[in-house]
Amino acid sequence: MALTGLDIYKQLPKKNCGECGVPTCLAFAMALAAGKAALSSCPYVSDAAKEMLDSASAPPIKKIAFGAGVELGDETVMFRHEKTFYHPTTVMIRVSDNLSAEEIAARVAEVNDLEFDRVGLHYGVEGIAVTNDSGDAAKFAAAVSVASGALAENKSMVLLTEDAAALKGALEPVAGRKPLVGSATAANFEGMVEVAKAAGVPLIVKAAGLDALAELADKVVAAGYKELVLDPVTTETSKALADLTQLRRLAIKKKFRSFGYPVLAYTSKENPLEEIVQANVYLAKYASMLVINAVKKEHVLPLLTFRVNLYTDPQKPIQVEPKLHAVGDVTPDSPVYVTTNFSLTYYTVQGEIEASKIPSYILAVDTDGTSVLTAYAAGKFEPEKVADLMEKFEVASKVNHKKVVIPGYVAVISGKLKEKSGWDVVVGPREASGIMSFAKANFGS
Numbered sequence: 001m002a003l004t005g006l007d008i009y010k011q012l013p014k015k016n017c018g019e020c021g022v023p024t025c026l027a028f029a030m031a032l033a034a035g036k037a038a039l040s041s042c043p044y045v046s047d048a049a050k051e052m053l054d055s056a057s058a059p060p061i062k063k064i065a066f067g068a069g070v071e072l073g074d075e076t077v078m079f080r081h082e083k084t085f086y087h088p089t090t091v092m093i094r095v096s097d098n099l100s101a102e103e104i105a106a107r108v109a110e111v112n113d114l115e116f117d118r119v120g121l122h123y124g125v126e127g128i129a130v131t132n133d134s135g136d137a138a139k140f141a142a143a144v145s146v147a148s149g150a151l152a153e154n155k156s157m158v159l160l161t162e163d164a165a166a167l168k169g170a171l172e173p174v175a176g177r178k179p180l181v182g183s184a185t186a187a188n189f190e191g192m193v194e195v196a197k198a199a200g201v202p203l204i205v206k207a208a209g210l211d212a213l214a215e216l217a218d219k220v221v222a223a224g225y226k227e228l229v230l231d232p233v234t235t236e237t238s239k240a241l242a243d244l245t246q247l248r249r250l251a252i253k254k255k256f257r258s259f260g261y262p263v264l265a266y267t268s269k270e271n272p273l274e275e276i277v278q279a280n281v282y283l284a285k286y287a288s289m290l291v292i293n294a295v296k297k298e299h300v301l302p303l304l305t306f307r308v309n310l311y312t313d314p315q316k317p318i319q320v321e322p323k324l325h326a327v328g329d330v331t332p333d334s335p336v337y338v339t340t341n342f343s344l345t346y347y348t349v350q351g352e353i354e355a356s357k358i359p360s361y362i363l364a365v366d367t368d369g370t371s372v373l374t375a376y377a378a379g380k381f382e383p384e385k386v387a388d389l390m391e392k393f394e395v396a397s398k399v400n401h402k403k404v405v406i407p408g409y410v411a412v413i414s415g416k417l418k419e420k421s422g423w424d425v426v427v428g429p430r431e432a433s434g435i436m437s438f439a440k441a442n443f444g445s
């Protein structure tokens, strides 16, 4: 159970020195209990108290890192609107050791290719999960070796077997990739802990039923290992959803330490469209990592797009880099448009310019990701700022004219911008939908 503020207070030095950032030890204890302070802020807390208070100051879901920079867990809220979600659900593509070496290499090549550029973001799946479906240790080791050889350096691996000896054999040659390994069960956990501990890699703990899972997680912790990922054995979607929700609720709301780890879910549907729907359910609530079968871009893209939407902080609009962007094969005759760096605005403008088939420059002004009118109302789309940006990105050296197009909504800045920049300021359409006809009328040949 979580410690109360008073439990924590009893362990503090009671100097009331204020060095932790709050005036008294009691206030610090309350902040610690609420998860709003870090124990390390008090320089006077004893080692014994530190150990005792560890559970109170640790995040309700432990952060687990593996592979090429994958981080799971460390979430502090049930719902994104309460704060934000931090570590997007990791997506791994299953690779069975029943496949031939050629089939494994081809499947891994498809995984490497699952990279997408959308609205200024680049994203892809995080890697592969090699499964010991054959039950043969030598076959598993060979499959892991082939898969690792074919896998891009920026992707990560999960090794899945319930045979500790098979895991040891397969893990050694790829230990440098720091894979996540599993699965520890009630029957094999001592051996699995030994292998994971020796390699310094996190371990999946697997049990069907939440009581059994809590019991097994406690046993693994008692065996001296805390780098864990929980596998509640997801098969039927509604049952899995209920289990994943309970795990999150108990970890976040009740600070139930046995469930204070990231959670893994597997898809079970064979039809790829049904599988992606199922994966979306688990991604929304509350899998830290997914292992899926689908590997085709048209199936994986919707899942990754949903992930981006869910893990985008609603208080921080998606932005493009504030700079001079070229759309198409620009020439010194190309028009120059000015807009904001709010992704939705920028890409709408860019799409219309592309459709006009007149290669152009777009100067994206840093408005903290706000749209044109909001930016203007907040003083973030001022003529001085636009003129400075034109100079900073040497727009004059890119084109052989001195004409800049501003959005119709900020026509009011045209005079001042002309004065500040020395350029002719053309007032463009208010809505991006008017850009195509505007461009053809003004810049078409």
Ligand code: SF4
Pocket: 012, 013, 014, 015, 016, 017, 018, 019, 020, 021, 022, 023, 024, 025, 028, 041, 042, 043, 044, 045
């Ligand atoms: S720094 Fe430590 S001793 Fe000082 S007020 Fe904070 S909790 Fe108390």
